[in-house]
Every structure is written in C-alpha cells, then in structure tokens.
Amino acid sequence: MANVIYKCLTCGGDLQFSAETQNWTCKYCDDVFTLADLDAAGQNQIDEQKMDTHTELEGDKSQYQSTDGTISKDLVQYKCSHCGAEIITDRATAATICVYCSNPVIMSEQVVGGFSPDYVIPFRIDKSKVMDSFKAFSKKPLTPKDFDCDAVVDKLQGVYIPFWLYSGTMSGSITCDGINKRTYRSGDYRVTESKHHNVFRDGFLSFEKVPVDASSKTDDDAMDSIEPYDFGAMVPFNIGYLAGYLAERYDQDQESCIPRANDRIINTGRDELIKTCHYDDVEVKQFNHDVDIKKTEYALMPAWLLYTKYKDKDYLFAMNGQTGKFIGNLPISYPKLALFTGVPSILLFILLLFLL
Amino acid sequence: MFSVLNIIYLAGIEAMMSIETIFMSFGISLVVGIIIAVSLLSQSRTKIKASKADKYISSSLKLTQSSDVYTHTTTTKHKVN
Numbered sequence: 001m002a003n004v005i006y007k008c009l010t011c012g013g014d015l016q017f018s019a020e021t022q023n024w025t026c027k028y029c030d031d032v033f034t035l036a037d038l039d040a041a042g043q044n045q046i047d048e049q050k051m052d053t054h055t056e057l058e059g060d061k062s063q064y065q066s067t068d069g070t071i072s073k074d075l076v077q078y079k080c081s082h083c084g085a086e087i088i089t090d091r092a093t094a095a096t097i098c099v100y101c102s103n104p105v106i107m108s109e110q111v112v113g114g115f116s117p118d119y120v121i122p123f124r125i126d127k128s129k130v131m132d133s134f135k136a137f138s139k140k141p142l143t144p145k146d147f148d149c150d151a152v153v154d155k156l157q158g159v160y161i162p163f164w165l166y167s168g169t170m171s172g173s174i175t176c177d178g179i180n181k182r183t184y185r186s187g188d189y190r191v192t193e194s195k196h197h198n199v200f201r202d203g204f205l206s207f208e209k210v211p212v213d214a215s216s217k218t219d220d221d222a223m224d225s226i227e228p229y230d231f232g233a234m235v236p237f238n239i240g241y242l243a244g245y246l247a248e249r250y251d252q253d254q255e256s257c258i259p260r261a262n263d264r265i266i267n268t269g270r271d272e273l274i275k276t277c278h279y280d281d282v283e284v285k286q287f288n289h290d291v292d293i294k295k296t297e298y299a300l301m302p303a304w305l306l307y308t309k310y311k312d313k314d315y316l317f318a319m320n321g322q323t324g325k326f327i328g329n330l331p332i333s334y335p336k337l338a339l340f341t342g343v344p345s346i347l348l349f350i351l352l353l354f355l356l
Numbered sequence: 357m358f359s360v361l362n363i364i365y366l367a368g369i370e371a372m373m374s375i376e377t378i379f380m381s382f383g384i385s386l387v388v389g390i391i392i393a394v395s396l397l398s399q400s401r402t403k404i405k406a407s408k409a410d411k412y413i414s415s416s417l418k419l420t421q422s423s424d425v426y427t428h429t430t431t432t433k434h435k436v437n
Contacts, residue, residue, distance in 0.1 A: 140400045167414070178424065189433040196428050202421035208414035224406030264409035271408070272417040316403075330400040340396055345389035352381035 006104070006243045009033060009041055014082065014103045016244030019123035019158075019321070024240060038240055053109050054078055054091070080105055092215065094300075095160065095247035106242050110249040117237040119165075119299040121229055123158055123245065123321045130156055130304045130319055137317070137326045141340060144310075144333040152308040158321060160247035160300035161223060162214040164254050166261040167297075170269040171204035172289035178279035199282070201273045207265055209297070212257040214250035218305075219316050220260070225327040226320040229301055233322065237300065247300060254296045262291045 006015035006024060013028035015038075024033045054076035078087045085100035094110035097103070111117065125133075131153045138149040178199040183192045209231055213223035235241075266289050274282055302321025307314065310331045317328030 140396075142396050142400045173421070185436065186433075188435055190436050192432045192434075194430045194432075195426065196430065198423075198425045198427050200421065200423045201419060203417050203419040205413060205417040206415040207409055207412045210409045210412045219403070221403050221405040225403050227406060228411045261409070264406060267407050268409045268413065269417075271410070272413075276417065276419060276422070327402040327404075329403050332397070332400055337393060337396065341389045341393040344392060345385040348388055349381050349385035352384055353378065356377045356381060 006038065006240060009037065014243075016104055017122065017241050018244075019126040022122060022124075024243065035238060035240060054107070078105070078107055090217070090248075092217070092249050092251045093246070094249045095242035095245060097244075097246070104242075104244045106239055106247070108239065110247075111237070111239055111242070115249045116298075117162070117300050118297045119234045120160065120237045120241050121231075121234050121299065121301050121322050122241045123302040124233070125302075125304070125319070125321055125324050127156060127158065127304075129324070130158075133319060133324060133326050134306065134317065137328070138330060140330055142332050142336050143330050144336070147310055147331050152306065155308060156304050156306045158245040159303055159305050160242060160245055161218055161303050162248055162250040163211045163223075163299050163301050164214050164250070164257050164261070165209040165211055165297040165299055166258065166265075166293050167206075167208045167210070167295040168265075168291060168293040169204050169206045170265050170289060170291045171202075172266075172269050172273060172287065173200065173202035174270065174273045174277075174284055174288075175200050175286040176274070176277060177281075177283040177285060178277050179281040179283070181280045197279065199277050199279070201276050203273060203276075205269060205272055207268075210261045210264060211299075211301070212260045214252045214254075214257055214298075215248045216251050217248065218303075219318075222316055222318045222327060223303070226303060226318050226325050229320065229322055234299065242300075245302075250298065254298075258293060261293070265291050 007013070008015055008026035008029060008031055010031045011026060011029045013026045015024040015026055015033065017023075018025045018032075021032060023035075024038060025031070026033075055078070056076060074091045075088050076091050078089065079085070080087055080098040080101060080103070082098060082103045082105070083101035085098060087096060087098055087105065089096055089107075092110070093107060094115075095104065095106045098105050109115075134153050134156065135149050138147065176199045178197040180195045180197075181192060182195075183190065185191070211227060211229065213220060269289060270284075270287055273287075274284065304319040304321055306317040306328075308317075309315070313331070315328065315331065317326070319326045
C-alpha cells in the first residue's frame with residue numbers, strides 16, 4: 001500500500017478524524033470509531049517493509065504544480081491508494097487530501113523512522129468554526145471593503161505543523177547598577193537624590209517544551225504568534241490523527257532550530273534575573289548566560305492556515321487548531337485610516353482652539 | 357491645505373488666540389490622531405515574532421549568588437519656577 005487510508009469498519013468508506021468528537025467518522029455511513037477501535041482493527045499500524053515511497057519527478061520540477069495546493073519548489077509524486085491518481089506534492093508533506101477523489105491520504109514514509117513524531121496535539125476546532133472566526137477576525141475597522149473574506153475563506157486548510165520542543169536550563173548572571181531615587185523640595189529647588197548600588201545576581205531556571213516550528217515553508221512569526229498550545233492535551237503520536245488534514249514533516253533539523261529557542265530562553269532568563277533587583281531603575285552592565293538543552297522532542301501541532309492574495313500581495317492568516325487563537329496581518333485601507341484618524345483629530349483641534 | 361491653515365490662523369487671530377494656543381491644539385490633536393492610528397493598526401496586525409519563553413518556565417529562577425553593594429549617591433537640582 002502506497003499510503004495510509006483509514007477505512008470504515010462498517011462500510012469500508014474513508015474515515016476522517018473529527019475535531020468535534022475527537023473520534024474518527026465515516027464520510028459515508030456516519031459511523032464513529034474510537035482510537036481503540038482502530039487499534040483493535042490494526043488500522044494504526046504501519047508496515048515499513050510494505051511501505052511504498054514517493055517517486056521523483058522527471059525533468060524540470062519547476063514545470064510541475066502541486067495538486068494539493070501546497071507551496072513548494074521541491075515536489076515529488078505519490079499515488080493515491082484510493083483512486084490511483086497521481087498526487088504531486090511537496091517532499092515534506094506527510095498527509096494531504098487527494099484532489100481527485102477527496103479522500104485523505106497519509107504519506108506513511110514521512111512519519112516513520114527519524115521522521116516519527118513523539119507527540120501530536122489533535123485538532124480541536126473544526127473548519128466551520130474556523131470560517132466563522134475568520135469572518136469575524138477580518139471585520140476590522142481598517143480592512144478594505146473589497147477584501148472579500150467570503151471568497152477566500154474556503155481556502156482554509158487544516159495543517160499539522162512540525163515543531164521541535166526544547167527542554168533544558170538556563171544559568172546566568174547579571175551585574176547592574178541599581179538606583180533608588182528620592183525626590184524632595186528644598187527651597188526653590190526640586191532635588192532628586194539617586195543612591196547607586198553595584199548589584200550582582202547569579203542563578204538558573206528550567207524551561208520545558210519551548211516550541212520552534214521546524215518547517216521552512218511556514219512563516220516563523222505566524223507560528224510564534226498562534227502560541228501557546230496547551231501541552232496537557234498532547235498525546236503520543238498516532239498516524240490516525242492525520243486523517244482528513246494536511247501534515248508536514250520537519251525539514252529543518254533540531255540543531256538548526258536551537259538558536260531560535262535559545263534566543264527566547266535567554267531573553268526570559270535575563271528578565272527573570274532583573275526582576276530580582278528591587279530598585280527604581282536597573283541598568284544592566286553585564287549579562288552572562290549559558291543554555292543547556294537537555295531534551296528535544298518532536299511534535300505535530302494543529303493549525304488552520306489561509307494563504308491568499310490581495311492586490312498582488314501575499315497574506316497568511318493562521319489559527320491555533322487547538323485554542324482558536326487567530327492571527328494575521330490584514331490588508332490596510334489607507335483612505336479609512338486617514339478618515340478614522342483625520343476626522344477626530346481635526347474636530348479635536350477645532351474644539352481645543354476654542355477651549356484653550 | 358495652506359488656505360485651510362490660513363483660515364484657521366485668521367480665525368484664531370479673530371478669536372484673540374495666540375500662536376501658542378494654535379500650536380498646543382495642533383500638538384494635542386496630532387498626538388491623539390497618532391494614538392488612534394496605532395490602536396487601529398494594531399487591531400489589523402497581530403503577527404508578532406516571539407522573543408520570550410516565559411510561558412514555558414518549568415521551575416522558577418533559583419538564585420545561587422546575590423549581592424547589593426552601595427557605591428555612591430548623585431544629586432540633581434532643578435529650580436522650581
């Protein structure tokens with residue numbers, strides 16, 4: 001079998017993971033199955049010996065276009081196990097939807113061996129709720145009138161994004177000038193007295209599961225912005241959770257993503273050390289730090305992504321598929337901005353002319 | 357634009373307003389305009405690079421060394437009126 005397809009235990013139809021029920025639902029007979037049901041039927045097992053792999057595309061890859069809407073310059077070809085159609089997709093795609101038969105297809109070679117995630121957070125929010133959220137999100141005062149969210153909302157895709165989760169400790173020390181100020185009046189003068197202290201702090205703190213997205217195709221800032229995920233709902237990885245969604249495997253290894261985690265850890269460590277300096281003003285003179293990453297885990301996190309264009313400019317909107325947090329930079333209507341800021345300012349100016 | 361300012365200026369003169377009043381009014385309304393613009397823009401721009409990891413602290417900071425040594429005092433004076 002080339003790729004994994006989940007079959008209904010009743011009618012043989014295709015199963016999809018339902019964010020609403022947290023179970024697997026048959027598209028045809030509406031029967032619902034639990035993870036235990038699928039495990040008992042042996043559907044969650046991948047036979048690595050029988051697993052087919054992708055086929056390299058011949059010729060100029062730039063002449064091909066992915067059939068599942070993924071954006072990439074590194075395309076490969078799979079065969080849909082359901083209808084036999086050729087699926088052209090990115091090399092790092094781990095799950096997709098066949099555009100010909102609309103069935104979920106999981107590229108099992110992308111989630112085994114070194115690519116096998118430790119954990120997954122299953123989707124909690126289904127597409128209909130995301131569409132409503134996006135419509136509400138896009139109704140901001142500065143959104144252009146001709147930005148038609150109804151026309152683009154259908155492009156929303158549920159994608160499992162690969163993340164590295166770093167755990168470790170940061171030890172560090174700061175030397176700073178701690179200043180306590182006292183102001184009083186003396187005759188015709190206002191006097192400010194500043195008492196300076198040489199302050200030294202040395203300590204350590206631990207971090208757990210600092211997430212860094214491990215896909216070069218996803219916008220790092222967007223993935224940062226949809227945090228935090230509730231890791232309490234994280235479960236050991238099971239391939240069945242990918243059924244019905246797109247999924248990526250990592251294409252940036254854990255070593256290359258460490259600097260992004262380190263930057264965040266160091267900034268927070270510095271802040272925590274400064275918080276222990278109880279002065280009116282703290283001027284840091286020296287900061288030394290050492291981050292020790294003790295454990296790295298690999299997890300897939302749910303996100304709803306919408307790539308769209310408006311006036312030839314690309315826009316990405318993303319929603320945390322677990323918590324529903326929606327982010328993105330909407331297009332700005334500059335005439336509206338001028339109206340909403342100019343009119344109150346001019347009215348205030350005229351009012352002040354007569355009041356002052 | 358020039359003519360509008362001219363009219364406001366003349367109106368100000370007529371109402372016995374000083375140049376200072378006009379500049380002060382302009383300054384305040386400009387600041388209010390900027391605050392409104394920043395507030396509106398921040399509603400439309402929610403993609404921000406994460407720079408902190410404070411949500412992922414598993415055990416809080418433990419200090420191994422701490423010292424505070426008084427060094428000196430500085431004094432500044434400003435004449436009031």
